[in-house]
Amino acid sequence: MHRFANPTRFMKVADRLFPFVSAGFLALLAWGLYGALLASPEDYQQGSTVRIMYIHVPSAYLAVMIYGVLAACSASVLIWKHPLADLIARASAPVGLVFTVLCLATGSLWGKPMWGTWWDWDARMTSVLILFFLYLGYIALLNAFDDPARGSKPAAILALVGVVNLPVIKFSVDWWNTLHQPASLLRFDGPAMPASMLQPLLVMMAAFTFFYLMVLVIRLRAEFAAARIRTLRITGASE
Amino acid sequence: MAKSRARARKQVRMNIVIAGMVMLGLAVGLGLYAFRGNVSFFASPSEIVAGQLVSGETLESGTRLRLGGLVEEDSWQQSDDGVVHFFRVTDEVQAVKVEYSGILPDLFREGQGVVLTGQMNDKGVFMASEVLAKHDENYMPKEAVDAMKRAGTWKHAEEAEDAGDGSGQ
Numbered sequence: 001m002h003r004f005a006n007p008t009r010f011m012k013v014a015d016r017l018f019p020f021v022s023a024g025f026l027a028l029l030a031w032g033l034y035g036a037l038l039a040s041p042e043d044y045q046q047g048s049t050v051r052i053m054y055i056h057v058p059s060a061y062l063a064v065m066i067y068g069v070l071a072a073c074s075a076s077v078l079i080w081k082h083p084l085a086d087l088i089a090r091a092s093a094p095v096g097l098v099f100t101v102l103c104l105a106t107g108s109l110w111g112k113p114m115w116g117t118w119w120d121w122d123a124r125m126t127s128v129l130i131l132f133f134l135y136l137g138y139i140a141l142l143n144a145f146d147d148p149a150r151g152s153k154p155a156a157i158l159a160l161v162g163v164v165n166l167p168v169i170k171f172s173v174d175w176w177n178t179l180h181q182p183a184s185l186l187r188f189d190g191p192a193m194p195a196s197m198l199q200p201l202l203v204m205m206a207a208f209t210f211f212y213l214m215v216l217v218i219r220l221r222a223e224f225a226a227a228r229i230r231t232l233r234i235t236g237a238s239e
Numbered sequence: 240m241a242k243s244r245a246r247a248r249k250q251v252r253m254n255i256v257i258a259g260m261v262m263l264g265l266a267v268g269l270g271l272y273a274f275r276g277n278v279s280f281f282a283s284p285s286e287i288v289a290g291q292l293v294s295g296e297t298l299e300s301g302t303r304l305r306l307g308g309l310v311e312e313d314s315w316q317q318s319d320d321g322v323v324h325f326f327r328v329t330d331e332v333q334a335v336k337v338e339y340s341g342i343l344p345d346l347f348r349e350g351q352g353v354v355l356t357g358q359m360n361d362k363g364v365f366m367a368s369e370v371l372a373k374h375d376e377n378y379m380p381k382e383a384v385d386a387m388k389r390a391g392t393w394k395h396a397e398e399a400e401d402a403g404d405g406s407g408q
Contacts, residue, residue: 041380041381041382041383042380042381043378043379043380043381044379044380044381044383044384045346045351045374045379046346046374047381050378053378075256078252078256079249079252079253079256080249113344113345114344114345114346114372114374115344115346115371115372115373115374116343116344116345116346116369116370116371116372117369117371120280120371121280122280123279123280160256160259160260161263163260164263164264164267168267168271175271175275176275176279176280177279177280177281177282177283177307178280179280179354179371179373181373181374181375181376182375182376183376184376184377184378187376192376192377192378193377193378193379194378194379194380194383196380197378197380
């Protein structure tokens with residue numbers, strides 16, 4: 001395991017996997033979109049509006065999952081000062097932010113026809129909005145210093161503080177009365193959805209995950225290049 | 240020697256992070272527990288009939304609040320011009336009479352969950368100024384529901400689900 005903690009070696013493996021991840025993303029996306037938009041049935045209550053779910057749920061899952069990655073990397077930065085963990089956290093945060101925005105936007109578009117409102121301050125929506133601000137705060141703190149390395153520690157502390165929000169997001173619909181309905185997917189007595197809807201949803205979630213991995217590799221390359229440029233500048237300036 | 244000191248420092252940092260997380264979790268948990276009534280989006284018909292909200296507040300007529308529950312079967316009536324709607328909202332234990340003038344959301348129907356904003360008048364009728372439809376976690380293809388209805392095996396899913404949802408807080 002520690003072999004891959006070396007950033008150069010990690011990038012070598014990541015570069016080799018990159019074409020497969022990209023191809024996997026495109027194939028899964030095509031399959032998932034076909035299933036979500038054409039093959040899956042209309043809902044008995046919501047009609048075709050239910051198709052928003054195939055974007056909304058994967059976005060929500062990635063928004064939370066990427067925050068989990070961010071927090072794990074942040075703990076690793078604080079405790080072991082892993083350079084690779086720092087780079088993965090830096091590269092992941094904007095991706096997580098975008099999926100949080102996507103989740104809020106699609107939720108709003110879904111809420112208007114179904115509930116009758118774009119937005120309301122129930123516990124689920126508010127906790128996801130807090131997640132959005134945690135991402136923003138993390139990115140701002142990370143880039144608040146002239147020397148990028150100095151931002152890592154305060155940003156990592158903020159990321160860890162924000163972890164308490166994750167169970168609140170997940171269980172908000174169970175703990176309190178909310179406008180948002182309870183979980184359909186991750187619940188004790190299995191998904192509350194027939195296979196004809198579940199299958200395209202899972203394919204879309206896999207496609208989104210592959211998309212994250214693909215963008216992560218691209219962004220890691222950029223972070224590496226930026227780090228190399230900084231070292232070159234410093235050594236060049238001292239000559 | 241140097242290596243073990245580095246390891247000890249890592250151990251200390253790990254303990255600090257874990258202790259920090261535990262305390263933060265406790266603080267947030269206690270905070271949310273203290274605010275549990277206020278975080279809830281709506282009150283149930285039982286609470287309103289009893290005049291006692293979870294947040295510990297007692298209910299006076301004229302207080303603006305949110306009421307959530309199921310639209311009782313066979314309770315929905317409209318005024319002749321179709322503008323004013325009368326129905327009852329229930330949590331399967333108690334029911335509250337509601338009056339609302341305006342346009343109802345698409346998902347509004349009897350047996351379906353709703354969240355209303357408004358106030359109780361002195362006759363015990365909830366005067367709603369906003370009606371939101373709540374949909375449940377069950378998804379089902381239209382064809383499957385039609386087939387089940389034909390076969391007579393269709394049971395309205397919300398009745399079981401939302402009743403537990405509305406009163407189980």
